[in-house]
Amino acid sequence: MLRADLVKTEPSSVSPGATRARSAKRARILDAAITVFARTGYHDARVSDIAREAGIAYGLVYHYFRNKEEILETIFEERWTGFVETVEAIAEAPTRTEEKLEAIAALILGAYRLRRDWVKVFVLEIQRSSRFAEPSQLRAVGRFFQAVAKILRAGQAQGALRGDLDPEVAGYVFVGGLEIVITALVLGVIRESDADPEAYAPKVARTVVEIFLRGIGARS
């Protein structure tokens, strides 16, 4: 079964020696930045906050990154890639359409549980960073939507899905449904029930998939 922890989180699986040290500091800066961005928001985060959080000196940040914005871009590029690759793996897998959609929903909602800060930064900051409109980032996001669209087109081809709806728009609707639930969670608008937080995400995931596949309308 596909699991949320498929999202690769450790770019630190690196070669030893000098390289390790370099990567270690760099990775600490990125981790710290995610934490700080999630807490304060990108704009209100000071570079010195990141440095303090990472436990390093101020100027070292500029040793590894040209400026504050490059940190955000790097977070996106390095961490998003792992996510997209997982989604693409799901798309290629020899499973039924419904399973694939459920896997993606579980992946996203599961990521919220495991890497809440990442999700916050992706959802709240990167998305509206001015750089987000940049071709490279749009392309990276595009990979994700294409993977979803691929699942839908395959589903239509094999008769599992209706063929009369635009798979691209449908893909947006599916992702949008997931995204807003996450946003609501991130913003605390809806709160995981205290009773069984572990069970909440899967349940919501299933609801989204269910609506997406069979609709909320009563069967006539």
Added chain:
Amino acid sequence: MLRADLVKTEPSSVSPGATRARSAKRARILDAAITVFARTGYHDARVSDIAREAGIAYGLVYHYFRNKEEILETIFEERWTGFVETVEAIAEAPTRTEEKLEAIAALILGAYRLRRDWVKVFVLEIQRSSRFAEPSQLRAVGRFFQAVAKILRAGQAQGALRGDLDPEVAGYVFVGGLEIVITALVLGVIRESDADPEAYAPKVARTVVEIFLRGIGARS
């Protein structure tokens, strides 16, 4: 029929005389702020930009608003209220559930055509303004989601909608589906076909409602 222009756009329907002048300047500042926020983003927008756009001295901004943030809040409160009232009117209307959902979808996607800057600011700025977490704003957003949830609950009560799904989560899914399509339009990821821009929004609206009601899964 419910129309996009139900969104009230003119707080300038005000009393005459001195008061009119006051309101006129104030309204010009708000309009200018929307334009500038849509262009630059809230954080990168300078008060002087807003003043220049409004054609006034920038000290005057502080006559009408305590600070920059209050401008954003005011935009939200004054302009969002009109939107929510329209949605609530739709919810109360004696029409079928499907019609109501279609009206909301049309309202939102139509607003994008008529008041693109407003939508940009709502979607991109206010949503992630740190103030968004403020009770007053959350309440305002909540009114909107409650109106949607009300439609869904009513639909369940009268048997038009399945009763086995959480209407709150379902509401998010519906709105999220619409929202992401708008975001994609705002960011230029998907582009209205040049052939018939007028027809694009309604068509997308219908697709979203269709998926939401009947699902994309093939009828077994």
Added chain:
Amino acid sequence: MLRADLVKTEPSSVSPGATRARSAKRARILDAAITVFARTGYHDARVSDIAREAGIAYGLVYHYFRNKEEILETIFEERWTGFVETVEAIAEAPTRTEEKLEAIAALILGAYRLRRDWVKVFVLEIQRSSRFAEPSQLRAVGRFFQAVAKILRAGQAQGALRGDLDPEVAGYVFVGGLEIVITALVLGVIRESDADPEAYAPKVARTVVEIFLRGIGARS
């Protein structure tokens, strides 16, 4: 007789009212900058030093000038112009060549007495500012050399000067002779005799002109 005080020093001969206030502050910043640049050198001068010297707040400097460099450029443009105009007036005057050259020498060496800081900044800072290589500045300096060359060409035409020497190179030699004497004074390498400081500059001026016209070689 042409006098050193022909160098216009007061751009503050301005219109009254609001304009005066604006100009007053601006002029104070420029004056303060000259003082500070002369004392510390351009590179080591902090904008805050200039502000303190001018008795104004930090940020006001940026109200009037884009950045630190623009201050230096402005000093050059506004103050150099007065100097060049004086030199051009000397060049046009209906006096003998020797008188003209003496007037220029007196002007320059006199300026050193009256506006030592200006001379320091011109000689030591502006000349090696990276911007100095800019067309507009080279042109401004060019005006000065052209005025000198004009005097020399006129002298050659009327038979007062030898015709077998390149007037352009000769102009450089004349100005260079003056300039290095000033530099030596600025740097304190040579010191005006304590006995009669007033008489030193004119005496040096006459020496430079004398050498330039009749040479130091013994008459054969």
Added chain:
Amino acid sequence: MLRADLVKTEPSSVSPGATRARSAKRARILDAAITVFARTGYHDARVSDIAREAGIAYGLVYHYFRNKEEILETIFEERWTGFVETVEAIAEAPTRTEEKLEAIAALILGAYRLRRDWVKVFVLEIQRSSRFAEPSQLRAVGRFFQAVAKILRAGQAQGALRGDLDPEVAGYVFVGGLEIVITALVLGVIRESDADPEAYAPKVARTVVEIFLRGIGARS
């Protein structure tokens, strides 16, 4: 005949073995520094630029020099010394005054052709380095002017030069005439004729000497 290459340029005429290596790196740093200072100016040159130009790690610079400033000082001291010694040799030589002055002019203008970067740094940077006011450097510059003054005094003593002019001021005038021509060349204000660049410097040198000795005034 005295030639420009009399200026000693290779402190690398050193003993072999380990010492050679040391000196080699040191010399490379100095050469690189001259190149970089000439290109960027002292203040804007970063130590890392010098290291990159020298092809070494920038920490190594601090093995050989206490700090950035010491590099400039060293350039001045080590390279200027060779120049001054050449000038002193010219002064001592059993040649006529005019020949001596021509040799110096040729030396300086020739150096501009051979070691343009050195001249740039001497003319533009060292001269206004704040450290220029340092006794040791003033003394070094003084040696040069004293050598020139010595030539002039000797010329006066043997009747080759007029005795009624201050030899010190006259020396400044001579050097100043040369210096400004060089500055003009450095800044590109005057350009060596493309036709015969080799001949330009000597020609200018002769013009300067000619004016200095016989003046530009028409013989009455």
Added chain:
DNA sequence: CATGAATGAGAATTCATTCAT
């Protein structure tokens, strides 16, 4: 000797906000 990661003081610049006119 060599390297380049690490440090942190320092300075420029921005811009929201205040206030005298």
Added chain:
DNA sequence: GATGAATGAATTCTCATTCAT
């Protein structure tokens, strides 16, 4: 109301210098 000059806190970024390896 209206203006825009004045203020200064806040922050980013640079770069000389140190130091562990």
